[in-house]
Structure formats: C-alpha cells, structure tokens
Amino acid sequence: MAHFTKATSVKDWLNQRLAVEKVEKVMMSEYWIPKNINFLWAMGMILVVTFALLLVSGIFLLMYYQPNVNLAFDSVNYTIMSEVDFGWLWRHVHGVAASVVFLIIYIHMFTGIYYGSYKKGREMIWISGMLLFVAFSAEAFSGYMLPWGQMSYWAGMVITNLFSGGSLHADGLVEWIRGDYVPAQAFLNRFFMLHVLLIPLAIIGLIGLHFGALRIPHVNNQDGEEIDFDAEAKKYLAGDKAGSKVIRFANDFMAKDMMVVGVYLVFFFYLVFYNYGFAMDPVNFDPANGLKTPTHIYPEWYFLWSYEILRPFSTNIGLIAFAFAQVIFFALPFLDKSPNTVPASRRGLFKYWFWAMLIDMIILTAMGKVPPVEPFGTIGFYAALTFIGLWIALPFITKMEKKV
Amino acid sequence: MKNSSRRGFMGKAFGAVAGVGAVGALYAMKKTWDPLPSVKAAGFTTLDMSAYKENELVVEKWRGKPIFVLKQSQEMLDTENKNISQITGKTTAGMDKKRLIKIGDAHYLVCIGLCTHLGCIPGYRPETKDFLCACHGGMYDDTAMVKKSPPPRGLDIPPFKIDGMKLVLGEEGPEYKKMKETGITL
Ligand code: HEM
Ligand code: FES
Numbered sequence: 001m002a003h004f005t006k007a008t009s010v011k012d013w014l015n016q017r018l019a020v021e022k023v024e025k026v027m028m029s030e031y032w033i034p035k036n037i038n039f040l041w042a043m044g045m046i047l048v049v050t051f052a053l054l055l056v057s058g059i060f061l062l063m064y065y066q067p068n069v070n071l072a073f074d075s076v077n078y079t080i081m082s083e084v085d086f087g088w089l090w091r092h093v094h095g096v097a098a099s100v101v102f103l104i105i106y107i108h109m110f111t112g113i114y115y116g117s118y119k120k121g122r123e124m125i126w127i128s129g130m131l132l133f134v135a136f137s138a139e140a141f142s143g144y145m146l147p148w149g150q151m152s153y154w155a156g157m158v159i160t161n162l163f164s165g166g167s168l169h170a171d172g173l174v175e176w177i178r179g180d181y182v183p184a185q186a187f188l189n190r191f192f193m194l195h196v197l198l199i200p201l202a203i204i205g206l207i208g209l210h211f212g213a214l215r216i217p218h219v220n221n222q223d224g225e226e227i228d229f230d231a232e233a234k235k236y237l238a239g240d241k242a243g244s245k246v247i248r249f250a251n252d253f254m255a256k257d258m259m260v261v262g263v264y265l266v267f268f269f270y271l272v273f274y275n276y277g278f279a280m281d282p283v284n285f286d287p288a289n290g291l292k293t294p295t296h297i298y299p300e301w302y303f304l305w306s307y308e309i310l311r312p313f314s315t316n317i318g319l320i321a322f323a324f325a326q327v328i329f330f331a332l333p334f335l336d337k338s339p340n341t342v343p344a345s346r347r348g349l350f351k352y353w354f355w356a357m358l359i360d361m362i363i364l365t366a367m368g369k370v371p372p373v374e375p376f377g378t379i380g381f382y383a384a385l386t387f388i389g390l391w392i393a394l395p396f397i398t399k400m401e402k403k404v
Numbered sequence: 405m406k407n408s409s410r411r412g413f414m415g416k417a418f419g420a421v422a423g424v425g426a427v428g429a430l431y432a433m434k435k436t437w438d439p440l441p442s443v444k445a446a447g448f449t450t451l452d453m454s455a456y457k458e459n460e461l462v463v464e465k466w467r468g469k470p471i472f473v474l475k476q477s478q479e480m481l482d483t484e485n486k487n488i489s490q491i492t493g494k495t496t497a498g499m500d501k502k503r504l505i506k507i508g509d510a511h512y513l514v515c516i517g518l519c520t521h522l523g524c525i526p527g528y529r530p531e532t533k534d535f536l537c538a539c540h541g542g543m544y545d546d547t548a549m550v551k552k553s554p555p556p557r558g559l560d561i562p563p564f565k566i567d568g569m570k571l572v573l574g575e576e577g578p579e580y581k582k583m584k585e586t587g588i589t590l
Contacts, residue, residue, distance in 0.1 A: 176437055179443070180468065186440065293526075293539070294538075313557045314553045315521055
C-alpha cells in the first residue's frame with residue numbers, strides 16, 4: 001500500500017510521488033560509460049542536439065508556412081524570409097540542420113561499423129539506428145516538398161514514380177500516394193502532415209527505442225573490450241574511481257560530451273550565419289512548374305550515393321539495385337560472420353572492406369552529383385557494382401577472419 | 405479454472421471486436437488517401453490539330469501532365485526506317501508509323517511528355533530531331549521511341565479520339581483502342 005508522509009522538502013515531495021532520485025540514478029548518475037572511448041562517441045549526443053534544433057526551428061517556421069500550392073512558395077520565400085523578424089534564422093537553422101544531421105548520422109554509422117558496435121548483443125541498437133536513418137530520410141524528403149519550388153516538384157515526381165516498381169506498372173499505387181495524377185494540392189497537404197506530425201512522432205519513438213537498446217549491452221569502447229559493468233560500477237562506487245573502467249554518465253561523462261557538442265555548435269552556427277548556401281538548392285528558388293523539368297535533377301547530397309546506384313542501370317535492374325542499397329545496411333550484424341568485436345584495423349581483410357566501402361560511397365556520392373555523361377556514367381556504374389560486390393563478399397571475408 | 409476460461413473468452417471476444425475495427429479503420433485510411441472524385445473526374449482536353457507547324461514541338465496540358473504534339477515533316481517520315489532502337493538493335497520502321505496519329509493528310513506524334521523512366525520532361529532538339537531526358541540521359545527519336553536507355557519504352561500515348569480536324573484527349577476512340585491492343589502504348 002502506498003503510504004505518504006508529510007514532505008520535508010520539495011524534493012522529498014516529488015520523491016514520494018515520482019521517485020525522482022531513483023530515476024536520476026537509473027538514467028544518469030548510475031548509468032555507466034566506459035572510460036576508453038573517444039570523441040566519436042559524442043556523435044549520438046550531437047544528433048540529439050541537432051534533432052532539438054530541427055524541432056525548435058520547425059515550430060517557428062510552422063507559424064507562417066502555408067501548405068497550399070498557390071501560397072507555399074511565397075509563404076517561405078517572401079513571408080518567412082523577408083517579412084517575419086528573424087524568419088530567415090529559423091529557415092537557415094532548419095535547412096542547415098537537415099543537411100548536417102546526415103553528415104553526423106554517416107559519421108555515427110561508420111564509427112559503429114569501424115568498432116564493431118553492431119554485434120554481440122548490440123544488434124538492436126544497430127537496427128533501431130537504421131530505422132532512424134530511414135525515418136530521417138523520409139523526414140528530409142517530405143520537408144523538401146514544402147517550399148514547392150522546382151526541385152520540390154520534380155523530386156516529388158521522380159521519387160514517387162519509384163513506387164510504380166518499373167515493369168510492374170503500379171501506377172495506381174503512385175497515384176494513391178500522390179492523391180492525384182501528378183504532385184498537386186493533395187500531395188503537398190499529405191506530405192506536410194507527414195513532415196510535421198507523423199514522421200517526427202515516429203522519430204521520437206525510435207530514439208526511445210535506440211536508447212532502450214543501449215541499456216543492456218551499454219556502449220562499446222575503443223578496444224571492443226567486454227566490460228563487466230556491474231563489477232566495474234561496484235569498484236567505482238567503492239571509491240576506486242581511478243581503477244574502475246567506467247564513469248558515471250552524468251555529470252562526469254556528459255561534461256566531455258558537451259565539450260564536443262560545444263565545438264560542433266560553433267561550427268554549426270558558423271554555417272547558419274555565413275555559409276548556409278549549400279543547404280539551399282538554387283533551382284528551388286523557382287516556383288514549381290509541372291510543364292518544365294529543370295535541366296539537371298539531383299537529390300540533396302546525402303541521398304546521392306543511393307541515387308547513383310539507381311542511375312546507371314535500366315529501370316528494373318536499377319530499381320532492384322536501389323532497393324538493395326536501401327535495406328542492406330540493416331543486415332550488417334548478420335552478414336558479419338566474424339566473432340571479433342574489435343576495431344577494423346585489427347581485423348585483417350575487414351579493414352580493407354571498411355575503407356573500400358567508405359571510399360566507394362564517397363565516389364558514388366560524387367558521381368551522383370555530376371550530369372549523366374561520360375566518363376562519369378562508367379565510373380558510377382563500376383562504383384555501383386563495387387558496392388553490391390562488397391556486400392556479397394562480406395560474409396565470406398568475415399568467415400575467414402581469425403579470432404583475435 | 406472456470407475464471408481463467410472466462411478470461412480467455414473475454415480475450416478472444418475483445419480480439420474479434422478489435423480485429424474487425426482494425427480492418428475497418430485500415431480500409432477507411434486507405435480510402436482517405438485515394439485521389440478525390442473531383443481529381444479523378446477525367447479532364448478532357450480538345451486540340452485543334454490544324455494549328456501545329458512541322459518539326460516544332462508544342463506542349464499542351466492534360467490532367468496536369470504535359471502533352472507533346474509534334475507534327476511530322478515529310479523528311480521525318482522518310483528517315484524513319486533509319487532509326488535503330490538501342491534496346492532491340494533493330495530498325496524501328498515497323499513500329500514508327502503505328503505510333504503516329506493521322507489527321508487529314510498529316511501525321512502527328514501526340515504523347516505524354518513524361519519520361520517512362522522516372523517521369524522527367526524530356527526536351528526536344530529540332531536539329532537532331534530527338535528528345536533528350538536530362539535526368540538520367542535517356543533519349544527518344546522523333547516518334548518518341550527509345551533510342552537510349554534507361555527508359556524502358558517509348559513515351560506513352562494518352563487516350564484520344566479523332567473528331568474531324570480535332571483531337572479529344574481523355575476519350576478512347578477506335579484508333580487508340582487499336583494502339584492499346586497491339587501494344588503500341590500501355
Ligand atoms: C538521429 C538519429 C540518432 C540518434 C539521436 C542517435 C543517438 C545515439 C546515442 C545518444 C548513442 C550513444 C552514444 C554514442 O555512442 O554515440 C548512440 C549509439 C549508437 N547508435 Fe545511434 N543515433 C541515431 C542514429 C543512428 C543510426 C542511423 C545508426 C546506424 C544504423 C546508429 C547506430 C548506433 C550504434 C551502433 C550505437 C552504439 C555505439 C557503441 O556502442 O559504441 N544510430 N546513438
Ligand atoms: S527520368 Fe528520364 S531518363 Fe530517368
């Protein structure tokens with residue numbers, strides 16, 4: 001039976017009702033972080049901060065944005081940019097954050113790949129992370145529709161057409177997604193709904209799942225060492241802080257994390273104030289026109305690698321290769337057959353696999369940006385084949401790996 | 405025991421009600437995403453075919469989509485058998501004339517101006533008499549047959565009906581039905 005006594009302080013009052021002290025321990029002061037990690041482990045916190053920036057700037061944009069095909073373009077490019085005081089600030093923060101968040105996500109992912117942080121109990125962290133990647137991609141795409149410029153319209157046309165499935169001719173499905181034969185009012189309205197409500201809700205839920213998945217295995221460390229967190233925590237609490245391999249999440253580890261976040265924010269606001277151009281495509285400053293395609297359509301930089309996997313092939317093969325690229329990272333924990341959870345540098349062939357994959361994705365990104373002419377077409381074609389080949393090779397080279 | 409079987413029954417009963425509700429809700433959600441009747445009510449567009457000039461592309465609009473109209477010159481008709489399809493490697497002469505619409509004495513190409521690859525609008529180049537899609541480099545000849553992939557097929561022909569010198573888009577006339585049956589268009 002719950003029994004309440006007269007509170008001796010505000011904290012005690014809250015404690016009796018919400019167990020705040022217990023919560024504080026579980027979430028912060030007795031959530032243990034290995035000492036042996038570097039700044040790359042701050043990427044998760046940077047992502048949380050960037051998501052918060054997106055949320056706050058989005059709320060202010062929402063107060064003036066008009067989800068209507070006749071008004072959307074002006075509500076963004078005129079009302080928000082020149083009428084609303086500091087409207088430009090929210091727009092630049094939102095645009096820059098949407099672009100930079102992908103840079104950080106890619107660093108975060110490749111950190112996980114390098115240190116093997118997706119196996120030995122960490123599979124759910126990886127899978128929830130990939131779900132976050134998909135959700136962020138959908139969020140970025142739906143947001144890109146909203147200013148209703150030329151790139152919004154034509155990216156909307158091309159991407160929704162992917163759902164016709166090539167020779168399957170599922171035109172009905174495409175029209176269903178759009179709510180019209182072409183992107184129009186119904187399309188803009190529903191992508192607006194997705195962008196400001198449904199996908200953000202899903203992202204918040206997925207972040208919760210991602211953190212929940214971290215709880216039991218804890219974060220990995222630079223040597224992939226399997227730490228007995230209970231024993232190390234006991235040592236720490238008994239006073240042997242120097243001998244223990246772990247520290248408290250808050251405030252001890254947070255102080256380090258926030259240091260990296262601080263450096264990041266300086267860089268971030270430098271971009272917002274002085275170098276925001278990269279996050280705004282010039283073509284999107286022309287209003288949408290269904291009767292004129294821009295001479296060269298390309299997605300934002302973070303989608304270029306998968307777009308380039310689609311491009312050099314004929315429709316059907318291109319779609320299959322594209323679908324493969326979209327889902328294959330989910331399978332990483334199951335395709336890596338090696339028992340080792342150590343940095344790639346100590347893993348024999350996997351070391352080369354890691355760097356080859358990273359470089360191949362950079363090449364694909366570069367080739368996705370240039371017009372579809374030679375020799376770029378050929379380079380892109382071989383880079384796409386390399387991407388697929390590397391994934392096919394992965395189970396074999398990791399199977400041969402010696403246990404370290 | 406008695407209690408738990410009653411609970412089991414209640415669980416199943418709830419499951420049944422919830423199941424019916426879920427299916428109903430999903431159906432309603434699906435239908436809510438459907439295009440509205442006002443959108444579907446087929447738009448009809450009537451074109452006066454006597455107004456077009458040879459080898460000059462005109463872009464009309466039907467159901468929000470661009471429609472290409474290209475009146476063929478005698479030269480374009482004559483060189484048709486020289487076009488080689490990159491996909492089949494054969495001359496396109498057989499297919500060519502069948503894709504054109506004959507009105508009066510003139511032949512017209514009338515097609516939906518959206519690349520069959522992923523829907524960009526290809527541009528017409530009157531000097532080389534072909535279409536180039538800038539998105540992924542697809543090419544079509546002057547009857548909008550594919551010359552260079554990735555597009556999987558020529559530009560689609562919209563439903564049409566010939567009415568004297570006029571062409572009604574959105575209605576299926578006998579000439580269109582024949583094109584569909586013979587696989588000239590989808
Ligand atoms: C906005 C999206 C994301 C947020 C807010 C987020 C947040 C975090 C945080 C706070 C951590 C713990 C600290 C750290 O190790 O960095 C973490 C760990 C991790 N995340 Fe994410 N993450 C996101 C997306 C992703 C994605 C796309 C992946 C890859 C598929 C991923 C995979 C991982 C892995 C494998 C770990 C464990 C690292 C380790 O144990 O060393 N995350 N994430
Ligand atoms: S959309 Fe025309 S080639 Fe891809």
